[in-house]
Every structure is written in C-alpha cells, then in structure tokens.
Amino acid sequence: MRITSLANPTIKALRALRQRKTRDEQGRYLIEGIRLVAEAIQCRAPLDTLIVAPDLLTSAFAHELVDNYAGSGGKVLTVSAEVFTSLAGKEHPQGIAAVGRIQYTPLAELPTANVGWVALVEVADPGNLGTVLRTADGAGFSGVILVGATTDPFDPAAVRASMGALFSQTVTRASWAELIAWCRARQITLVGSSDRGASDYRTTPYRQPLVLALGSERQGLSAEQLADCDLVARIPMRGRSDSLNLAVAAGVLMYEITRGH
Secondary structure, rough: OOOOOOOHHHHHHHHHOHHHHHHHHEEEEEEEEEHHHHHHHHOOOOOOEEOOOOOOOOOOOHHHHHHHHHHOOOOOEEEOOHHHHOOOOOOOOOOEEEEOOOOOOOOOOOOOOOOOEEEEEEOOOHHHHHHHHHHHHHHHHOOOEOOOOOOOOOOOOHHHHHOOOOHOOOEEEEEEHHHHHHHHOOEEEEEEEEEOOOOOOOOOOOOOOEEEOOOEOEEEEOOOHHHHOOOOEEOOOOOOOOOHHHHHHHHHHHHHHHOOO
C-alpha cells in the first residue's frame, strides 16, 4: 500500500516531527537521505520504520538497503513522491528517510572512556552541535554531554551536520552540578576553555580521561563554571577576532588533546 494523501494521519504525525516539542512528545525524529539512513542501520540505531518514495529512489545501493531492512523484519512505509517531498527538509530529496527513536544514556551509565567526553553547556545552534558530534567521533572521544538548556541533537540540522556520528556517539544530558559530581566521583579531569584561560591550549597538560567543557556561543562558560574546572585552556587569537566559532574551537581542542595518544 502506498500513501498518496498529504492529509493522511500518519504523514501528518511524521511532518510534525520538524518541531522539537513533537519530537520530545513522540520520542521520535526523522533521518533523511541515503547516507544517513545507511549509517543509522549500520550503527544499529533504534529505528521505527523506513519511509520510501520509489519514484524518487534511484540508487541501487538504497534499494538494496531497503530490501535488506524489510527482509530482516523492519517496517517500510511506501509513499508517493509528493508526500515524501512534504516530509523532506531539503530540496531534491533522495526518496528515503527513517524514523528514529530518541535515546539518551544516563550519566551514571557512561562507560569508562579512553579519552573522554565533550560537555556542551547551553549550546544553541544545532549545526554546531552536530559538527561537534562529528568531530568528537573523528578525534576519538566517546560522546557528548549536553548540559542545561541546549539545542536538540535530534533537530534535522544537527542530524545532518553530524554526518552519522549521532548514531555512534553516546549522547547524555545532565545539569552542571551533576556533571561536577560525576567527574569528582570518577576522578575525571574537567577541562574548560576560555579566552581568560590560564594556559595556552598547546602547552596545557591533559590528563585523561577528561571532560572538555565548552560554553554557549554567546557567553561561553560562566566565571563560576570556570572556577569549577580543574584547568582552563586558552586558544590565542592573533587577528582582530576575539573568538572562534564553537565547533571550530571544539575541533582544535579535541585534536590537541588526543595528539600523541
């Protein structure tokens, strides 16, 4: 059976997943595009269903992906090109999407990490969050701890920017107080970043495992939060700009922390 009506209740519920409130209520989110859907399946991310528009799906790899998923007992929802386009978040949709189930790992259940985690404190931009997830994966970090009122890691922009890292990285939520208590109990080094940091990031001694804490795009870490850190690293700015983009700064620091390890 192929759904062709834009007013179909199932389609209306899926379209509503563009909104964070609905994602939180349903505990579901959309994954769009061949590469991201393939990554989700290969990483065994929890999925409810695949959404397929045969008229748009031209990739032989994608057809094989759908056949294998259906053959393993997965649910496949077939829709018209018009219906799929109404769900898509970008132009020229590829005709395949998935509905994922939102899952967070409790802070107390985080496994021991070889390097550590990135803590993002009240980060607002989903593109930055997704990029940090992707970079954390590349640098060998174990995941991201979202502290306070952060943006949604399951926002379509964050999912796209993560380039699949959302499915392999551990994502956790916590308050700042919970993060501090957890680090102290496990003897995990808490590393802050600020232009007021005491040491150059290139000469800072990083004892692993650690948590690299980064504040919001607008305000960074507060003075109180910086005081809670075991050390605070500074990235020198040589031009007129007084700071780097959050995701860029995170990448610079993550790769410096893992250099030589």
